[in-house]
């Protein structure tokens with residue numbers, strides 16, 4: 539299975555241009571699955587809820603989803619991409635999963651980062667795994683990485699590949715995703731963006747690029763550079779993610795001790 543990450547530098551608010559650029563790259567890609575960054579069509583730094591709402595689209599009936607479904611159909615590939623989703627009066631930082639047959643599903647970001655809390659509703663889907671036949675795709679978005687429960691939940695729900703659209707601005711994610719892959723025995727694709735935004739007098743946000751693909755043992759299979767643009771693709775044996783053994787006597791899942799982990803599902807604050 540050929541899996542890829544798209545990295546680019548969208549221009550804020552120029553949805554048509556950003557989508558066209560992505561579609562042009564995808565036309566030249568040879569992959570079964572490509573993951574795109576978070577909010578890849580709009581850019582990231584909204585200055586008001588009204589602005590975010592104006593740039594958001596319905597899923598799957600908005601223009602962005604339609605364009606992505608069309609290229610997925612013509613290239614016979616699956617795509618996971620981040621975009622602002624409008625659902626009635628609610629607004630989510632979402633990711634869509636589409637394939638040659640059309641729309642497959644959505645994930646709505648669970649852990650909102652920083653000023654996202656002003657614009658978006660907290661995700662209400664839970665951590666979703668989509669069976670696309672050749673693989674089971676788990677989806678989480680950017681800052682979800684900071685909470686290891688996200689990747690663990692996806693792995694326990696059967697994900698082979700964690701698809702991770704991102705607009706990273708903090709330190710630490712690239713290394714953390716290597717660990718998330720290692721401890722869960724899953725492949726991961728972190729598709730990050732490049733460039734910077736400083737809108738409406740806000741503090742600049744510098745996006746860290748270095749999109750990466752990690753295998754089920756935590757080895758880095760591909761890594762783009764900080765300012766690179768385009769699509770990186772690697773060939774994997776996705777079935778390896780179904781083997782959770784560590785040694786002949788140890789297994790990532792069978793050796794877990796949920797009887798000792800009760801605190802994880804309790805309140806958010808230490809006693």
Ligand code: ACM
Pocket residue numbers: 576650651679680681682704705706707708
């Ligand atoms: C982030 O969640 N976009 C940092």
